[in-house]
Amino acid sequence: MEKLRYERPIIKKLNVGFVNKFGTQAKNEVVTNIEGVGVKELIKEYGSPLFVISEKQIRRNYQHASRVFKTRYPKVQFAWSYKTNYLNAVCNVFHQEGSWAEVVSGFEYEKALANGVPGSKIIFNGPDKTDDQLINASRNNSLIHIDHFDELYTLIKLSEEFHLKPRVAIRVNMDTGIYPKWDRFGFNYENGQVWTAASRILNSENLNLVGLHCHIGTFMMESSAYAIAASKMCQLSWDISEKFGIHIQYLDLGGGFPSTNTLKGSYLPGTDTVPTIDQFADAITDVILGFGFRQEELPLLILETGRALIDDAGFLLGTVLANKRLSDGRSSTIMDFGVNSLFTSFWYDHKVTPAQEGGQYTEETVLFGPLCMNIDVIRENVLLPLLKKGDQLVVHKVGAYNMTQWMQFITLRPNIVLLDQSSHPHLIRKAETLDYLESVEIVPNHLSKNQ
Amino acid sequence: MRFKKNIATSDTGFIFNPGSGDSFSSNNIGSEILSFFKEDKSQQEIIELICAKYDVEKNLLEKDLDDFFSQLRDYNLLEE
Numbered sequence: 001m002e003k004l005r006y007e008r009p010i011i012k013k014l015n016v017g018f019v020n021k022f023g024t025q026a027k028n029e030v031v032t033n034i035e036g037v038g039v040k041e042l043i044k045e046y047g048s049p050l051f052v053i054s055e056k057q058i059r060r061n062y063q064h065a066s067r068v069f070k071t072r073y074p075k076v077q078f079a080w081s082y083k084t085n086y087l088n089a090v091c092n093v094f095h096q097e098g099s100w101a102e103v104v105s106g107f108e109y110e111k112a113l114a115n116g117v118p119g120s121k122i123i124f125n126g127p128d129k130t131d132d133q134l135i136n137a138s139r140n141n142s143l144i145h146i147d148h149f150d151e152l153y154t155l156i157k158l159s160e161e162f163h164l165k166p167r168v169a170i171r172v173n174m175d176t177g178i179y180p181k182w183d184r185f186g187f188n189y190e191n192g193q194v195w196t197a198a199s200r201i202l203n204s205e206n207l208n209l210v211g212l213h214c215h216i217g218t219f220m221m222e223s224s225a226y227a228i229a230a231s232k233m234c235q236l237s238w239d240i241s242e243k244f245g246i247h248i249q250y251l252d253l254g255g256g257f258p259s260t261n262t263l264k265g266s267y268l269p270g271t272d273t274v275p276t277i278d279q280f281a282d283a284i285t286d287v288i289l290g291f292g293f294r295q296e297e298l299p300l301l302i303l304e305t306g307r308a309l310i311d312d313a314g315f316l317l318g319t320v321l322a323n324k325r326l327s328d329g330r331s332s333t334i335m336d337f338g339v340n341s342l343f344t345s346f347w348y349d350h351k352v353t354p355a356q357e358g359g360q361y362t363e364e365t366v367l368f369g370p371l372c373m374n375i376d377v378i379r380e381n382v383l384l385p386l387l388k389k390g391d392q393l394v395v396h397k398v399g400a401y402n403m404t405q406w407m408q409f410i411t412l413r414p415n416i417v418l419l420d421q422s423s424h425p426h427l428i429r430k431a432e433t434l435d436y437l438e439s440v441e442i443v444p445n446h447l448s449k450n451q
Numbered sequence: 452m453r454f455k456k457n458i459a460t461s462d463t464g465f466i467f468n469p470g471s472g473d474s475f476s477s478n479n480i481g482s483e484i485l486s487f488f489k490e491d492k493s494q495q496e497i498i499e500l501i502c503a504k505y506d507v508e509k510n511l512l513e514k515d516l517d518d519f520f521s522q523l524r525d526y527n528l529l530e531e
Contacts, residue, residue, distance in 0.1 A: 006507035008515040009481035011466065011522050014474040325518050329525045361478040386478070388511070 007359045007386050008323075010331075028362055028385050031353040031394045035423045039317055039355040039392055042417065047431065048392070049318040049337035051416040053399060055093055057313035059421070062097045065309060068277045072285040075300045079123050081255050082108040084306030084400045085314075089418050089428040091115050094309070102255075102304040106133045113140070123252070123304070125171070125213070127151070127185065134158055138166035145169045145213045145252070147186055152200060159206035169211035169252060170197050174232050176216045176225040185215065189232050202244045209246060212237055215254030215304070219263065219347075223275045223283040229253060230287040237299060238291070252302035253284055259311030261348040261397045270348075277308065307400040314399025316342055317355070320391045321370060331365045333387055338369020338376040341413065342398060343405040345378045352378070355392035358385030371410045408432065452520070453530045454488045462486075468528060475526065480505065484519065 032039055035054050043050055062078070069076040079102035080094035086108060091101070092115055101112035104126035112122050119140025127147040129137070134155055137144050144166050146152050159166055171186030172194050187194040201207045216229050230253060237248040257280055262270040288301065318337040326332050339345050352367065362383045369376040378395070387393075406413055416429040459467040464482040466475040477485065480501065487497045498512055523529050 003506040004504060006505040006512075007478060007480055009478060009484050009519040011475050011477040011481055011519070011526065013526060014476055323518075325521060329522065359478060 005359075007361065008388065010361060010363055010386060012363070028358065028383070029353050030355070030357055031396075032355055032357075034315055034394070035419045037419055037423050037425060039394060042425065043317055043319065043392060045425070046415045046417055046427065049316060049335075049341060049414045051341075051398070051403060051414060052315045052317060052425075053087075053090060053416065053418045053428070054313045054315075055418055055420050056423075058090065058093050058310060058399075059097060061309045061313065062094060062099070065277050065303075065305060066098070068281045069285065069301070069303065072281050073289065073298075073301055075298060077250075077300055077302050079121075079252075079302055079304050080309075081304045081306030082112065083404055084255075085310050085403050086111055087403055087416065087428055088115055089426070090310065090403075100302075104128075106130060109133060109137065109142075123213075123302070125215075125304075131158060134166070135162055135164065138162075138164040141167060143167055143169060143211065145171045145186075145211075146197065146201075147171050149197070149200075152197060156200075156204045156207060159204070163206075165206050165208055167208050167210045168201060169213045169250070170194060170201070170209070172212055172214045172233065172236065174214060174216070174229060176228040176232075178217055178220065178222060178225045180217070182215065182217050186213070189236065194236065198240055198244070202240075202246065209240075210248070211250040211252055211299075211302070212248055213252035213254065213302075216256060218256050219258040219307070220256040221258060221274065223279040226253060226280055227283040227287050230284045231291070234288055234291040234293070238293075247297060248299055250300035250302050251288070252304065255304040255306050257305050257308040259307045259397055259400060261311060261344070261350065264347060264349055266349070310399035311397045312399065314397065314402065316395040316398045316402070318393055318395070320387045320389055320393070322389055323387065326366065331363050332368055333365050333384070334368045334370060335378060335393065336370055337378075337395075337414070338371040338373075338411070339378070340369070340371060340376075340407045340409040340411060341402065342369070342378060342395060343402050343407070344398060344400070348397075349379060349382075350398065351396040352382055352384065353394050353396065354385055354387065355394050358387070358391075361386055373410075403429075408437065412437065453491070454485065454523075455528055455530050458528055460485050460489065466528070468526075471527065473526070475528075481519065484516070 034052050035056055079100040080091055082103045100121040101117045102123045103109045103112050119142045122142040124137045124142050125145045135158055146168055172189050173183045173186045174189035175181055187197045201209045212233050214229050216225055233251045258274045260270040260274050318335045321334045321336050324332045362385050364381055365384050367378040367382055369378055412432040415431045417425045418428045419425055457469055464477040484497055501512055502509055
């Protein structure tokens with residue numbers, strides 16, 4: 001006689017109280033495959049844990065966002081935010097779709113060039129640009145977004161010394177009614193600092209002011225903040241044109257559009273609360289189109305959208321190491337990936353689904369990672385079926401920031417696989433090894449084991 | 452270690468403690484184990500009965516059973 005499927009015995013206390021008006025999930029969602037490829041097959045081939053990226057989903061996201069903006073405004077350009085995910089394979093999907101590159105460091109700049117992006121289509125942001133990087137970016141005709149006066153004066157000096165004609169934009173910070181106000185980057189709008197910067201640039205003989213840039217925050221939940229930002233940028237552009245007689249070619253509204261992840265502490269899931277790309281597009285384009293620019297003088301609208309274009313294209317697959325009862329009676333599960341790989345678990349209550357069919361019973365569980373650190377908590381509380389050692393889970397919407405902000409700490413970083421448009425898997429970053437880790441270490445002779 | 456005599460259980464996994472007024476639910480295996488427990492079967496006998504019926508290794512069941520009993524103890528359903 002064939003034996004029945006086993007599920008560990010549990011008992012749950014029934015609590016009588018107010019009924020949740022939003023209802024509860026009737027059945028646990030099971031995700032056994034990604035773009036048609038079995039989770040178990042992927043883990044068998046590439047190991048666990050494993051990051052998986054869907055090329056199809058990236059392209060769907062890009063094409064949707066591009067369509068949404070381009071059907072509202074005639075001149076739109078996306079620039080892929082390298083810091084969000086700078087795996088070359090990922091960057092090149094965006095570049096194939098038509099994205100420029102938006103970088104915030106010297107090595108990201110070099111990556112973009114190596115990926116074949118022409119220098120003139122690289123936006124160089126950030127507060128840390130060395131003299132050599134500024135000279136190189138100027139010679140490559142890149143768009144240098146100036147962050148502070150020290151950088152501005154350095155660039156003026158370098159342009160005189162090396163006979164450069166850099167194309168620059170001013171990064172502007174402003175009050176858009178949101179908290180926290182991002183005022184540490186760029187020049188302030190309200191106190192007139194931005195005018196001092198504009199005057200200094202336009203009085204220099206070499207710097208060519210071609211754009212204005214702002215980046216009002218991250219994971220923005222209010223589309224109206226972008227309308228305020230767009231309005232101030234238009235006003236500034238208009239006033240600069242009036243005063244100095246030059247045409248500002250582009251307005252770069254930066255990034256900050258959220259993904260549908262659920263922020264920690266949110267009462268409702270991100271899928272219900274996050275504004276759509278359409279709402280952001282309406283907020284921005286309505287203001288620019290209605291500001292009064294002549295049709296031929298409409299500025300190019302640049303967007304540095306990162307998270308919203310990549311987050312839901314990334315998955316993290318992992319395996320249950322153990323189940324454990326905590327001292328207060330709560331159930332906990334230890335996974336083979338922790339906050340070192342899934343950095344965004346500090347910010348989000350990630351959606352987690354089992355990769356195999358289970359019983360109808362579920363249990364509230366604390367999901368831990370494998371690190372010997374108390375902070376290694378993937379989810380403080382998640383309703384999951386009764387898992388056992390060796391079962392697998394899928395963490396959703398992990399495409400943004402994890403593969404750049406992850407830490408090499410206690411465990412080594414895992415493989416990353418890209419599923420192409422035909423769902424064929426490609427290894428795009430190898431799992432780290434001890435040799436890789438130690439290849440950059442140098443042990444002084446007197447501490448060498450051979451000593 | 453015995454299940455409290457006044458605890459009411461049903462085949463569908465509903466458990467009621469008239470002493471405290473608390474109600475509980477358990478999954479199929481949980482209620483099967485409770486019924487064995489009420490019949491005063493030993494832990495060893497329960498393990499053999501469950502292993503004969505379900506696809507589970509003895510070691511894993513033993514671990515899960517310990518955890519299950521600790522939950523019963525936490526919910527004050529056992530007489531020590």
